[in-house]
Amino acid sequence: MVAGWSAMVRGTEIASFRRVTPAILASARLAMxxxxxxxxxxxxxxxxxxxxxxxGIDGSTYHIMDILIGLSRADDWAGTNRPxxxxxxxxxxEYTGRSERQVTRCIRRLVEAGVIxxxxxxxxxxFVYRDKDGDISKGYGLDFTPARVRLHELKTLVEDFQARLNSEQEARRIVSRTSRAIVDACAAYPEHAEAWHSELQGLKELGLDKEGEAEALEAMHARIILAVTEEYVPHKMSGEGDISVTSIIYTTPQNSLECKKKWARSNERELKTKFSGRTAAGTSTERKSGAVQPESHPPVRKKSAGTVDEIQSQVLASVSVGLVRxxxxxxxxxxxxxxxxxxELAAxxxxxxLMIGLSEAGWLDGTARVGRFAAAAILATVLEKAARSPDQITSPGGYFRAMIDRAVEGNLHLEKSLFGLADGVIKQTGERPA
Known part of the structure; x- marks a missing residue:
């Protein structure tokens, strides 16, 4: 058994000093x-x-994967080549600002994840040796062939993950909306408030997932609506003892000229006939003079400088969603x-x-300081810059925090960064983006 294991390790070009695991061998088989x-x-x-x-790739591991992808050549990913x-x-x-031991652990995590x-x-x-055509004739290093082999599998995983995220997001919306509706029903019907509130708290404490909680709350809300509306459904009255009466309908046509003479004039025409034009002029003058008079209400005080809303307005003053897109x-x-x-950008x-390795605490701190929409626009800008030039931004999370600090100080010009990125799109594609 040990001899077979050693033979497999030698065949997959794994050094003898590495501690081999089944996940590492699986990646090696994919590479072959x-x-x-x-x-x-x-x-x-x-x-x-x-x-x-x-x-499970995040933080430093994600950063190292991004750098490795950026260092590979585009031609090595075509055909049967091996990047x-x-x-x-x-x-x-040196690139990531981490220790070599941490880099070794991150690379091992990428190998065990089936990426390299x-x-x-x-x-x-x-090292890599290339022939005169630029193709790899002999190379040793980190091979991205497992990621290429798993292309269709990864697509399926991403689609399922995105569908699950959308389902959970919709379930959260249903939970929030239905909970508010039940609370409103408790306020509208105090005689049932205690029972409904107890049932609502009981559902919250069951520990259901979001989909199950949403389904349970919708069923409870439907029962509340049914119980409330049944009290006001009018009873059907019996027709016993009713007197049969024949309706008399006049169907004789009348002369349209005679009917026109008998028609009553509207109030507007009567007023115009009764009063002279002087009254109308007086009314107009009164309205005009009332409009010209200055308002007696004191002006609304603006928010003090440095508030979150003011910072967000300043950051997004020249930024639109179309520009960010x-x-x-x-x-x-x-x-x-x-x-x-x-x-949608904030969602x-x-x-x-996660893609730039920013912690949830860092994101919440940014939204608390500059607002949710401004922080999302800054986050999209950092992600775009990190995707285009991973070598220049060694710490995207720190870059995001630095932009937040500049926004608070009033020194951030986000529109310039976005226009620069948009110019890069124009130069790359040759056409102006919509």
Whole structure:
């Protein structure tokens, strides 16, 4: 058994000094596969970033994966080529500001997640030799072939994950909406308030998931509506003892000229006939003079400088949702939604913060300081910059916090960054984004 294991390790080019696990061997077997789906670097990169929460890739591990993808060549992802990245752990530690031991753990996590595979040389060094056409003739390092082989599997995982997120979000909306409706019903019918409130608290304490809680609350709300409306349904009256009466309907047509003479004039015409035009003029003058008079109410006081609303208004003064959508195309693709309103952008922030390795506490701190919409626009900008130039932004989470600080100080010009990103889209595609 041990001999077979050692033979498998040697066949998959894993160095003997590594502690091999079944997950590492599974990635090595994927790297040896010959049936590789046709894909591009951009397609696999976006798919891996969408699947990162599913695979448990976040923080420093996500950052290192992003750098490795950026260092690979686009031609190595085409056809039957194998994208191999040869970079030392020391250089990765320098790029990310982490220790070499932490970089080693992050790479191991990527291998066990089935994203990359070890392709070790006998000496443990990582290097790539290319022929005159630029193709890899011999290479040792970190191989992204497992991600290419799992292309269709990862697509299915991402679709299921997105559907589950949408279902949970809709369930949360139903829970919030139905709970408010039940509370309103308790206020409208005090005689039932205690029983309904107790039932509502009992449902909350059952520990159901969001879908089950939403279904239970909807059923409770339907029972409340039925119980309330039944009290006001009029009883059907019996027809016993009614007198049969024949209706008399006049169907004789009348002369239209005679009817026109008998028609009563409207109040407006009577007033115009009764009163002279002088009265109308007087009324008009009175209204005009009333409009010209200054208001006696004191002016509404504005919010003091430095409030969250004022900071958010200042940051988004020259920023629209269309500008964010046009400038942050890669961010929209990674999130998997077409952002058309500020609430949609804010709803996608939970996914975007995972993609840049930002903690939930950091995101909540940013929203508390500059507002939810301004923080979401800043987050989309950071994600777009990190996706385009991963080597320049070594810590996207710190970059986000720095932009929040500048926004609070009044020194952030977000529109300039977005226009710069939009110009990059124009230069890359040759056409102006919609």
């Amino acid at each position: 596969a010959n049936d590789i789906p046709e894909s591009t670097k951009a397609e696999v990169a976006i798919l891996l970033k969408k699947a990162a929460p599913i695979l 191999i990245v040869a970079i030392s752990n020391a250089k990765l530690a 595979a070890y392709r070790d040389s006998p000496t443990g060094r990582r 046009s400038a942050c195309r890669q961010a929209c693709e990674m999130v998997g939604t077409e952002i058309r309103s500020w609430p 996608a922030a939970s996914t975007m913060r």
